[in-house]
Amino acid sequence: MGDRVAIVTGGANGIGKACARRLSEDGFNVVIADIDQDAGAALADELGADKNKALFVSCNVSDRLSVNNLLAETRSAFDRLDVLVNNAGIVAKGDILDLSETDFDKVIGVNLRGAFLVAREAARQMVDQIDEAGERAEDVRRRYAIINMSSVNGVVAIPDQLAYCTTKGAINQMTKSMALSLAKYGIRVNAIAPGSINTDVLKSVNDNPEAMAKIMSRTPLQRIGDPDEVASVASFLASKDASYITGTTLYADGGCLALNYTMS
Ligand code: NAD
Numbered sequence: 001m002g003d004r005v006a007i008v009t010g011g012a013n014g015i016g017k018a019c020a021r022r023l024s025e026d027g028f029n030v031v032i033a034d035i036d037q038d039a040g041a042a043l044a045d046e047l048g049a050d051k052n053k054a055l056f057v058s059c060n061v062s063d064r065l066s067v068n069n070l071l072a073e074t075r076s077a078f079d080r081l082d083v084l085v086n087n088a089g090i091v092a093k094g095d096i097l098d099l100s101e102t103d104f105d106k107v108i109g110v111n112l113r114g115a116f117l118v119a120r121e122a123a124r125q126m127v128d129q130i131d132e133a134g135e136r137a138e139d140v141r142r143r144y145a146i147i148n149m150s151s152v153n154g155v156v157a158i159p160d161q162l163a164y165c166t167t168k169g170a171i172n173q174m175t176k177s178m179a180l181s182l183a184k185y186g187i188r189v190n191a192i193a194p195g196s197i198n199t200d201v202l203k204s205v206n207d208n209p210e211a212m213a214k215i216m217s218r219t220p221l222q223r224i225g226d227p228d229e230v231a232s233v234a235s236f237l238a239s240k241d242a243s244y245i246t247g248t249t250l251y252a253d254g255g256c257l258a259l260n261y262t263m264s
Contacts, residue, residue, distance in 0.1 A: 004143070005078040006238065007031040007070065009061050009118055010088030012040035014199030015149065018227035019085045019234045020047065024054060026235055028083065031074050033059040033118075052077070061088045061114030071121045080129055083238045084122040086115045087149040089167075091201060095160045104163045111167035116174065119146055119189075123182055130185050142240035144187040148175050152195050152253045168193075172249050179247030188246040190237050195253030197225040217263045220255030 006023045010016040012034035024030045024047045032047075032054065034040040040056040047054035055077045059070040074081055089111045092103035126144050153161065154168035172191055179189035196202060196215045202224065205211040216222055233252050236242055251257055 003027075003029055003078070004082040005029045005031065005074065005080050006083035006085065007033055007074060007081060007118075007122065008085040008087060009033045009059070009114070010149075011085070012036040012043055012056075014201065015194065015197060015227045015230045016085065016087040017043055018231035019087060020054075022228070022231035022235045023083065023085070023238065024048070026238070028238075029078050030054045031070070031077070032056045033061070033070050034088070035060050061118050062109040064117055067114075067117045067121050070118070071125055075125070081122055081125045082143055082145070084118065084146045085149070085234055085238075086118055086122075086146065088114055088118075089149060089151075089164075091161060091164045093160050095162055099162050107163035107167055111164065112170050112174075115148060115167075115171060119148070119174070119178060122146060123178065123187065126187050127182075127185055130187075138186075142243050144185070145238045145242070146178065146182070146187065146189045147234050147237050148178075148189070148191040150175070150191040150193040150249055152193050152251065152256050154191075154193055154249070155257060175249060176247045183246060188237075188242065190242070190245060190247070191249040192230060192233050192237070193249050193251045193253065194230045195219060195225060195251075195256040197227055197230055197252075199227060218256055218259060219253075220259055220263065222263070223254065225252060225254055 006028040008016050008020040011020040011032035020030050032040045044054040044056035057070050057073045060066045092107045148171050150171045151168040153165045154172045157165040175191040230252050
């Protein structure tokens with residue numbers, strides 16, 4: 001199949017970093033797109049930037065020109081794109097009574113507008129490649145995949161994370177709409193919805209027994225997930241083993257969504 005190329009947005013830390021590492025292990029050339037330049041460049045070095053196996057591109061996903069530049073840098077380094085892990089995301093505290101307009105716009109800007117901008121440019125790049133190569137649909141089905149990072153909060157809500165929950169619900173629908181448009185090209189589009197995963201987002205919880213107990217009360221597997229346990233789902237969705245899966249959301253949530261009572 002030749003070298004495959006993957007972009008991971010928000011790839012410098014947390015779940016995105018685990019996805020970048022895993023796809024690199026799977027043999028992908030990986031483009032890490034992030035606003036965190038130090039962590040992004042360090043990870044690219046670790047994954048073989050010097051051997052042209054990895055590249056860091058400073059990219060703010062909510063900015064169209066920055067996203068255009070990400071695709072241009074990817075083409076210039078690797079000449080193609082096969083997989084997008086559309087992962088960059090932020091949170092902002094606030095419920096319907098107190099969430100500021102600024103915070104609402106910020107979260108929508110990164111989690112939804114950003115995911116849309118990157119997905120659009122990536123999909124256009126993939127379709128151009130498919131048109132140019134005249135590849136048969138059968139081959140294409142095994143090659144191209146877009147993976148949007150959703151959350152259990154796309155389905156169940158937290159009152160003081162109104163903006164975040166809103167964006168993740170929208171990501172689930174965007175995933176379906178994109179999957180329908182791109183099916184005729186053989187490009188598969190799916191989402192992963194993690195539960196509570198051990199990244200910077202959960203740092204405050206680690207030192208707060210009360211908050212941790214609350215998370216455990218809604219987690220049947222009784223532990224926080226590891227970023228690698230989300231990366232392995234991304235690896236599967238990017239692989240030909242997932243060749244008949246499109247338009248769906250896979251939940252890596254420790255059983256959270258199956259629960260209709262509180263664990264003691
Ligand atoms: P994280 O904060 O550890 O990493 C997020 C990364 O995104 C960082 O490297 C950050 O620099 C980058 N980023 C932020 N704004 C950006 C922007 N405008 N442009 C480009 N990059 C930007 O967070 P994480 O926990 O790894 O979360 C990754 C994704 O997983 C998010 O979409 C998040 O909503 C989702 N998620 C996380 C959890 C969890 O428990 N950690 C649960 C469900 C879903």
